[in-house]
Amino acid sequence: MVTLKDIARQCGLSVATVSKAINGMSDISETTAQRIRDTAREMGYMPNAAARSMKTGSSMTIGLLLFLGECSVWTHNYFASIADAIQRVVQTSGYDLVPVNCSAAEKMGSYLNYCRSRNYDGLVVMSGLYTDSTLVDLINSEIPLVTIDYEFHHRGAVLSDNLQGMRELVRYAYDRGHRQIAFIHGGDTPVTRDRLASFHATCESLGIHVPAEYVREAAYNDPDPSARETEALLKLKRRPTCIIYPDDYSYMGGFRALRAHGLSIPEDISVAGYDGTQIASVYQPSLTTFHQDCDGIGANAAEMLLSAISKPRSFIPRHVVLPGQLVEGESVRDLNAR
Numbered sequence: 411m412v413t414l415k416d417i418a419r420q421c422g423l424s425v426a427t428v429s430k431a432i433n434g435m436s437d438i439s440e441t442t443a444q445r446i447r448d449t450a451r452e453m454g455y456m457p458n459a460a461a462r463s464m465k466t467g468s469s470m471t472i473g474l475l476l477f478l479g480e481c482s483v484w485t486h487n488y489f490a491s492i493a494d495a496i497q498r499v500v501q502t503s504g505y506d507l508v509p510v511n512c513s514a515a516e517k518m519g520s521y522l523n524y525c526r527s528r529n530y531d532g533l534v535v536m537s538g539l540y541t542d543s544t545l546v547d548l549i550n551s552e553i554p555l556v557t558i559d560y561e562f563h564h565r566g567a568v569l570s571d572n573l574q575g576m577r578e579l580v581r582y583a584y585d586r587g588h589r590q591i592a593f594i595h596g597g598d599t600p601v602t603r604d605r606l607a608s609f610h611a612t613c614e615s616l617g618i619h620v621p622a623e624y625v626r627e628a629a630y631n632d633p634d635p636s637a638r639e640t641e642a643l644l645k646l647k648r649r650p651t652c653i654i655y656p657d658d659y660s661y662m663g664g665f666r667a668l669r670a671h672g673l674s675i676p677e678d679i680s681v682a683g684y685d686g687t688q689i690a691s692v693y694q695p696s697l698t699t700f701h702q703d704c705d706g707i708g709a710n711a712a713e714m715l716l717s718a719i720s721k722p723r724s725f726i727p728r729h730v731v732l733p734g735q736l737v738e739g740e741s742v743r744d745l746n747a748r
Contacts, residue, residue: 412455421449472500472715473530475510475521475548476537486631487659487687488704489536492558495708496534503716505531522548532715534558540600554718554725556711559601566714566727568707570734572601575700576608576654578736579682582698583652584616587745588680591618592650594639594664596630596657605684609654621648630656633663640667651680652742658683658690658699665693676743686737695740702734 418428423446430438431446432455474496476489497507510533515524521544525533532554537545540560549555549562556566583591593609596602606625613620623646628635636655640663643649655661661683665675673679675695683690686701710730718725 412450412453417446417450417453417455420453421446468531469529470504471506471508471528471530472496472712473510473525473528473533474507475512475525475533475535487689488631488657488685488702489558491687491704492536492708492711495705496712499709499712500716505716520547521545522551522553525551525553532556532719534711534715554715554722556715556718558707558711561729564727566711566718566725567729568711568714569729569731570601570702570707571731572604573608575684575702575734576605577612579654579684579698579700580609580612580616580618582736582738583654583680583682583742584618586680586742588652588742589618590624590648590650590652591620592624592626592643592653593620594626594628594636594643594653594655594660596660597627624650628656628660628663631659633660633666635663636660637663637667640664644668644671644673649679651745652682653679654682655684657685658687658697659685661693661697662689676741680742682742686734690737690739693739693741698739698742699737700734701737703732706732 414425414428414432418425421428423442427438427442428446428450431443432450474493476486493507500507508528508530510521510525510528515521518524518527525548530553533548534556535545535549536558537560540546540549540557540562549557549565556568558567559569561567561569580591591613593606595606595609609625610620624643626639626642628639640653643653644667653664655664661681664681668675668679668681675681681697683697683699686699690697690699710732714728714730718727
């Protein structure tokens with residue numbers, strides 16, 4: 411294993427000077443520091459993370475907390491895309507991105523105590539349950555932290571424009587002649603409430619009457635509840651001509667139910683998803699959906715958190731809302747062309 415002494419010998423410098431360069435201290439010239447870093451890289455030097463943590467108080471790890479029950483960040487299409495963008499950004503600054511072990515935190519009885527014990531330099535939190543008391547304690551702690559899709563006045567946040575997303579989906583269906591539009595929405599979260607409000611406001615502005623039975627609840631990222639709610643919509647005497655689903659993955663259940671009834675998409679009934687994940691283009695016909703800017707959300711959250719970590723005294727929390735884009739597939743029939 412290459413040591414600081416080996417690098418010092420190769421450069422003809424003291425171990426102290428090499429240590430300063432490796433740890434980014436400013437009391438040596440940049441030319442010398444760069445020569446040392448280049449030599450260290452060429453020799454294959456790997457700093458000892460535990461030793462570095464003891465010296466600097468930094469673990470060089472960022473925790474990624476997905477607070478959604480049994481759901482894993484790596485299997486949730488939307489959050490996995492955001493996590494990938496976060497990882498790309500933090501790695502360029504030398505940090506490791508580590509999912510928070512929710513089971514271990516629950517056994518400890520406190521997410522805050524668990525995160526303190528892991529010595530995370532900062533956290534990105536993605537959740538549909540921001541009012542949970544165990545999570546609120548963490549939000550109000552001293553740990554640098556950025557939230558996704560939820561705002562706290564004292565924390566940085568990055569949000570997708572859910573009002574825009576639902577507005578554009580409804581208007582797209584309306585422009586294609588649909589007046590009987592149903593919405594299967596996710597569980598009760600701030601994201602859902604924004605989408606529901608936008609759905610009703612847009613329908614009202616367009617003069618669309620929405621029967622109460624057209625608005626139904628199903629879980630995000632779960633095909634089975636969406637399949638059941640689709641079945642319920644198909645039993646209505648006046649069934650909708652277009653159904654908007656909670657997300658692209660949940661639509662899989664709706665797709666299954668519609669096909670089981672022998673319905674052709676979009677000839678017999680039209681559908682739209684949400685998120686704009688890769689799966690939308692795999693369906694046949696391709697799914698019309700609203701693409702959320704996962705790369706932008708993840709990158710902005712990571713950059714904001716790195717700023718909060720590196721400049722704790724001057725960091726001012728910001729709330730960034732990122733627009734998305736409607737992706738026109740082949741799943742919404744143009745009724746005007748009849």
